[in-house]
Amino acid sequence: MKEFQLIEHYFHRQNQQRRDVKLGIGDDCALVQVPENKSLAISCDTLVEGVHFFADMPARELGYKSLAVNLSDLAAMGAEPAWMTLALTLPEVNQTWLQGFSEGLFEAADYYGVSLIGGDTTRGPLSINITIHGLVPNDTALKRSGAKVGDWIYVTGTLGDSALGLNILAGKVQVDADNKDYLIGRHYRPTPRVLAGQSLRSLASSAIDLSDGLMSDLGHILKASEVGAIIDVGSIPQSEAMTSSVSQDDALSYGLTGGEDYELLFTVPESQRGALDTALLHAGVKFSKIGQISAGRELKLLLDGQAFIPNFSGFEHF
Amino acid sequence: MKEFQLIEHYFHRQNQQRRDVKLGIGDDCALVQVPENKSLAISCDTLVEGVHFFADMPARELGYKSLAVNLSDLAAMGAEPAWMTLALTLPEVNQTWLQGFSEGLFEAADYYGVSLIGGDTTRGPLSINITIHGLVPNDTALKRSGAKVGDWIYVTGTLGDSALGLNILAGKVQVDADNKDYLIGRHYRPTPRVLAGQSLRSLASSAIDLSDGLMSDLGHILKASEVGAIIDVGSIPQSEAMTSSVSQDDALSYGLTGGEDYELLFTVPESQRGALDTALLHAGVKFSKIGQISAGRELKLLLDGQAFIPNFSGFEHF
Known part of the structure; x- marks a missing residue:
């Protein structure tokens, strides 16, 4: 199976994009719109088999968790979730695994209102990298640096x-x-x-x-x-x-x-x-x-x- | 060496950020500003050792190329480069390698005007994932879909x-x-x-x-x-x-x-x-x-x- 066919089959859901996605998966880049009064919050996290999860972790749970841990970074900034890119490195094309993983991923994506706008699938030891994007009104983001004595x-x-x-x-x-x-x-x-x-x-x-x-x-x-x-x-x-x-x-x-x-x-x-x-x-x-x-x-x-x-x-x- | 110290030492260059970066590496997310009249172009690419490059590829060249291939996706959309996140999976902490890799990465970043705004370093088989962000005036992005008979x-x-x-x-x-x-x-x-x-x-x-x-x-x-x-x-x-x-x-x-x-x-x-x-x-x-x-x-x-x-x-x- 060809790489792009693989991505398309499990991860391409053209009809379920947010309205601010002008161009989703399928071109060299995705195109999105950021409202004038908002800042863009960006974070990325990688999960590697044998380091962040055991080889027998159910694919559906892994898909869910991969997005959830990234959403947690947005939560910590007070940002609302918007878009993600997914870089998936797979040792082989396992259809059952891909089905479960994508279901878990989209379960979290749908619940939290996130669109998958791009990705890259490569052969290699199993790892999942998500870059998450969220929106937060200008100058209201929560940071680590504001704690004061007595708080x-x-x-x-x-x-x-x-x-x-x-x-x-x-x-x-x-x-x-x-x-x-x-x-x-x-x-x-x-x-x-x-x-x-x-x-x-x-x-x-x-x-x-x-x-x-x-x-x-x-x-x-x-x-x-x-x-x-x-x-x-x-x-x-x-x-x-x-x-x-x-x-x-x-x-x-x-x-x-x-x-x-x-x-x-x-x-x-x-x-x-x-x-x-x-x-x-x-x-x-x-x-x-x-x-x-x-x-x-x-x-x-x-x-x-x-x-x-x-x-x-x-x-x-x- | 602790993960964040590692990232900070080689990849944290607070004084060389673009002006549109409101918050760079060091918090849960980075914060950036997108001008009102521009769309945001986003793409990601992974390079895996043994798949995309040989184990003996010089670290400096690998750093350069990792960013260059992502910039090529922005070029294909007509977007100007802006920011990147870097997810680096490393089998070990090799200071010589990290020094060379970061030098090559920043050589390309400085030449093309890209700020590194976030990242994640994990232990595992060597792979490099970059998510690149660029800006393009609204409704001017180049796409794959516009070719007409006779062009x-x-x-x-x-x-x-x-x-x-x-x-x-x-x-x-x-x-x-x-x-x-x-x-x-x-x-x-x-x-x-x-x-x-x-x-x-x-x-x-x-x-x-x-x-x-x-x-x-x-x-x-x-x-x-x-x-x-x-x-x-x-x-x-x-x-x-x-x-x-x-x-x-x-x-x-x-x-x-x-x-x-x-x-x-x-x-x-x-x-x-x-x-x-x-x-x-x-x-x-x-x-x-x-x-x-x-x-x-x-x-x-x-x-x-x-x-x-x-x-x-x-x-x-x-």
């Missing part, structure tokens, strides 16, 4: 579930059947907080999505904002599946260091706390206050007033 | 050199030292016809860049435009290095089927031929008329009035 630190959802799900898949942890399904689901199908991110535009002083783990990602905010933080480890939100599956110490460590939750971490000044409650209620997202920005450059972890040291550390490429 | 068919530069250069690298062909350097240079350092593409905006009825080979890429224009073509094989431009290195039959076959020339193929109505001469003279690019668009859907190759069949066929993934 409160929040996260959406519950933390650590994805890392525990990964350990279950790797056979390192055993849990009961219901919790297993839930936790693996959290690992396979993260829920990018796209609406929550847009709701935070005029409220949050800084934001980031949790891909590497709370400590690591909070570190990025602290570095970019030139501040420190105190985290009340006991207030880090945990799922019931987490608390009923592992020890309290392990649960706290998963919450602090587990990667790939794709929840939002953000800071809000005291003056905006009331508005925050209203805004995120409308977005239908659970959120929790877990600490406060402090002077200096240190990240302090406290549990019941005592310094806390996690059992294990976060994930790092290389 | 003349042109190409820039000389054809087949890159494929011959590849065969020299593969040890399949021997040529003398000067020609070897020239032909390998054409393979390693294609010259995306960015200025020529912009000059063609109001003149050409269709355009494409030559990545898969003349016959294959012309086929895309014919399909998109629903027309046929007659090519005068004897008028396909050849370099002196080509004609002095291989038989005339082989030279013609390289010109018809050799991939990766990254020259432009375009069609021009009779009424625009005078304007074309003036426009491309200003762009400083050699160009040659090689045939004419015909009714029907057939591609006819003629040499001295007789049907011509090339010695070998083009490249195809999968």
